[in-house]
Amino acid sequence: MLPPLPLLPGTGPMIRIEDVHKSFGTVKALDGLSLEVPPGKVFGLIGPNGAGKTTTIRILAGLLRPDEGRAFLNGLGQDRSIETRRILGALIEQPGLYGKLTLQEYLTFFARLYDLDRGQARKRIQDLCELLDLNVQTRERLQGFSLGMKQKVALARILLHDPPILLLDEPTAGLDPLITKKVREHLLGGKDRKRKTILISTHNLDEAIRVCDEIAIIHKGRILEKGSWEELRERHASGCRVVMYLRELREDHADLVKESGAVSEIALDPDRNRLAYTAADVAETNPLVIARLAAAGARIVSVEVEGAGLDQAYSRLIEGSEGTP
Amino acid sequence: MKKAWFIAMKEWREILRDFYVMGILVFLPLTMVGTLVLLIHFYMTFFLQNLDKVQLMLSSMPSAYLKGLSGYSDIQKVAILPIKIVGLPFFLLIPLLMSGIITSDSFAGERERNTLEPLLTAPVTDRQLLLGKILTPFVPALVVTWASFALLTKGVSKLINPHFLSPVFPDTIWIVSVALVVPLFLAGAVLAEILISARASSVKAASALNMLLSFPVLGVMLMQSTGFVLFSARTLPWMLLSLAALDAALFTAGLRVLRDKGLRG
Numbered sequence: 001m002l003p004p005l006p007l008l009p010g011t012g013p014m015i016r017i018e019d020v021h022k023s024f025g026t027v028k029a030l031d032g033l034s035l036e037v038p039p040g041k042v043f044g045l046i047g048p049n050g051a052g053k054t055t056t057i058r059i060l061a062g063l064l065r066p067d068e069g070r071a072f073l074n075g076l077g078q079d080r081s082i083e084t085r086r087i088l089g090a091l092i093e094q095p096g097l098y099g100k101l102t103l104q105e106y107l108t109f110f111a112r113l114y115d116l117d118r119g120q121a122r123k124r125i126q127d128l129c130e131l132l133d134l135n136v137q138t139r140e141r142l143q144g145f146s147l148g149m150k151q152k153v154a155l156a157r158i159l160l161h162d163p164p165i166l167l168l169d170e171p172t173a174g175l176d177p178l179i180t181k182k183v184r185e186h187l188l189g190g191k192d193r194k195r196k197t198i199l200i201s202t203h204n205l206d207e208a209i210r211v212c213d214e215i216a217i218i219h220k221g222r223i224l225e226k227g228s229w230e231e232l233r234e235r236h237a238s239g240c241r242v243v244m245y246l247r248e249l250r251e252d253h254a255d256l257v258k259e260s261g262a263v264s265e266i267a268l269d270p271d272r273n274r275l276a277y278t279a280a281d282v283a284e285t286n287p288l289v290i291a292r293l294a295a296a297g298a299r300i301v302s303v304e305v306e307g308a309g310l311d312q313a314y315s316r317l318i319e320g321s322e323g324t325p
Numbered sequence: 326m327k328k329a330w331f332i333a334m335k336e337w338r339e340i341l342r343d344f345y346v347m348g349i350l351v352f353l354p355l356t357m358v359g360t361l362v363l364l365i366h367f368y369m370t371f372f373l374q375n376l377d378k379v380q381l382m383l384s385s386m387p388s389a390y391l392k393g394l395s396g397y398s399d400i401q402k403v404a405i406l407p408i409k410i411v412g413l414p415f416f417l418l419i420p421l422l423m424s425g426i427i428t429s430d431s432f433a434g435e436r437e438r439n440t441l442e443p444l445l446t447a448p449v450t451d452r453q454l455l456l457g458k459i460l461t462p463f464v465p466a467l468v469v470t471w472a473s474f475a476l477l478t479k480g481v482s483k484l485i486n487p488h489f490l491s492p493v494f495p496d497t498i499w500i501v502s503v504a505l506v507v508p509l510f511l512a513g514a515v516l517a518e519i520l521i522s523a524r525a526s527s528v529k530a531a532s533a534l535n536m537l538l539s540f541p542v543l544g545v546m547l548m549q550s551t552g553f554v555l556f557s558a559r560t561l562p563w564m565l566l567s568l569a570a571l572d573a574a575l576f577t578a579g580l581r582v583l584r585d586k587g588l589r590g
Binding site: 061062063080082085086088090092093094095096097098099100109110112114115154157 | 343
């Protein structure tokens, strides 16, 4: 059994940033950024490279000091106190492992730093290695691990003390789809789900849609927009891109789609039997399209809704802010 | 203190698995002590075979060297001189070089390999982190220095002590110096090296800056060789007190660097 969480989520925001400014020389990394994440929620930061995502996470982790403004974790000011470090698990950019240690040695070292006794450490390491498909018995040193394996080890490290707050900078980068799914299920599913508050930065819009309760689109150190992905799509996207694969694509399939309602940008790719269109309201349009195609004898292999409109909202917001100083 | 040990033990494990670092840690002191013993061997052999040169040698020496040696015969004076002139400062150089090899990698190396951030976000106090980083080079450098001293004692006492009625090497000054001055000096050197490593942009820069720390030791060696004897019953207590004060000041500075500016933006 692990020791109980040092601080259980209260009613106030677990993560809070108030009007934070940070510059590196003449480059403004954060420009009055504020955000709040309530207990048990997953908050996604999405934005292009250099938008300020990693700087935000590093300030919250206590690795950078803001020029102005403050960061709080469960109401405690981030001043690198032991209390804030105990409730935090931070995965920042690169895995950063001690290459000459084995997996067991590395995780045991951090488990001891996080005050787990030998028995607790052994059990926790075993469980996490099982979850992340790591061979805890391996004598191979970490320097020989692949990038994906290293990322898994870093993930195991930040979960060792079962922290109530997780800061994750591109957490699934380099992981294979199966492990990505497992990690997602572990972090976001199960009985402990509401015990954890997570701030996640990602380039992957699909991942943001899947895991985040709320999303902020960040650019040039400022939050351009935030809300659930449904809200963002409603506010900024005119439709979703739908991609269908059929057993055999025919020319007249485009007409059938057109007749189904508010669709635009229909594209056929006969070589791949691929049909794509943009729908203003997929929930309304897709059943009609599918019914019409099926009635005409088309055999549909798969239907995908790309980015669920978030990619469109994202592009519009980023492109719209390009002209601003 | 427990977490400082965890950090040090983790780093020792890494050092033990680094063939090149281990090679230097073993080879360098062995070579230095071996060279010193060989030099004393050739020196003693030369004067024992050329007794007519002993008087000439003693008359050309600065008078400070011969202070306190009036009760000895000429050949005994010749025998005792090399360990009095070069021996002790040499034992400050060994731990300085040993710790430098390990410490230049301390914070600068962690920063280069992106391993510092997990450590800085773990519940480890600045004091525990600094102590862990001090213990890492301090313990092996001290063990190597004391082992080198044991080797030197074995080699040199065989060459010198037979010329005396009772053993003259190692004397009290040597024993106190190696037992107390060396650890205090080493702690100061390690702290200075850690401060450099915490602020340096890379391991290469830290290694280059660490070389500057050998200048004070070379200065001590130079002073000793010109007849200004630093290690004596009169100077040792002052030396110990000064080193302890310097260590305390450097430790405080190290904590401030960790807390205020050195490692964070």
